[in-house]
Amino acid sequence: EVQLVESGGGLVQPGGSLRLSCAASGFTFSSYWMSWVRQAPGKGLEWVANIKEDGSEKYYVDSVKGRFIISRDNAKNSMYLQMISLRAEDTAVYYCARVGDTESNFDYWGQGTLVTVSS
Amino acid sequence: SYVLTQPPSVSVAPRQTARITCGGNNIGSKSVHWYQQKPGQAPVLVVYDDSDRPSGIPERFSGSNSGNTATLTISRVEAGDEADYYCQVWDSSYDHWVFGGGTKLTVL
Numbered sequence: 001e002v003q004l005v006e007s008g009g010g011l012v013q014p015g016g017s018l019r020l021s022c023a024a025s026g027f028t029f030s031s032y033w034m035s036w037v038r039q040a041p042g043k044g045l046e047w048v049a050n051i052k053e054d055g056s057e058k059y060y061v062d063s064v065k066g067r068f069i070i071s072r073d074n075a076k077n078s079m080y081l082q083m084i085s086l087r088a089e090d091t092a093v094y095y096c097a098r099v100g101d102t103e104s105n106f107d108y109w110g111q112g113t114l115v116t117v118s119s
Numbered sequence: 120s121y122v123l124t125q126p127p128s129v130s131v132a133p134r135q136t137a138r139i140t141c142g143g144n145n146i147g148s149k150s151v152h153w154y155q156q157k158p159g160q161a162p163v164l165v166v167y168d169d170s171d172r173p174s175g176i177p178e179r180f181s182g183s184n185s186g187n188t189a190t191l192t193i194s195r196v197e198a199g200d201e202a203d204y205y206c207q208v209w210d211s212s213y214d215h216w217v218f219g220g221g222t223k224l225t226v227l
Contacts, residue, residue: 044203102168
């Protein structure tokens, strides 16, 4: 059974930093692209970043470029999102998602971790 | 970047058919995916590549895509289908993954 478990969310002040983690199990982690998708309170889904199977390619939504870094450790079956210079508009539930075989959709999702940016 | 447009809400009576649209420029040339999200839960993929269903998704869920509109069709709607539904595509021009704004399905 595919499982994705996020951790690392919490309350942080504007301008602060946070590192999210996603622990994967139930599939060959190193064979899949992985992604972070977020959802602000009461709002829709927003793709944040993707990383290729071996970490050699990374893509980001424009609003987080230069502030967020996606990474992975295939030996630990884990993915990360390092977030710096956080803003109030980054407040959201952050979901870890597996990118499907066609590399265009998200076929499994974690339960999410809440990041709140507030003073 | 590529924009997907969904109606904010759709209402349907039980056992009727619900149709949720997703508009985009020449969206028929892209693969469209649909997600169901119930309150407090993570999204679930219900249709991928326009019209395929993941295992475990009822046959009542189907999809189509042509021209500038993709459609998610839910037949014989049940109370348990009440949820937010999002369409999504991969924008190859920018290597961005794009979601529509979401549609709240209400079962009357």
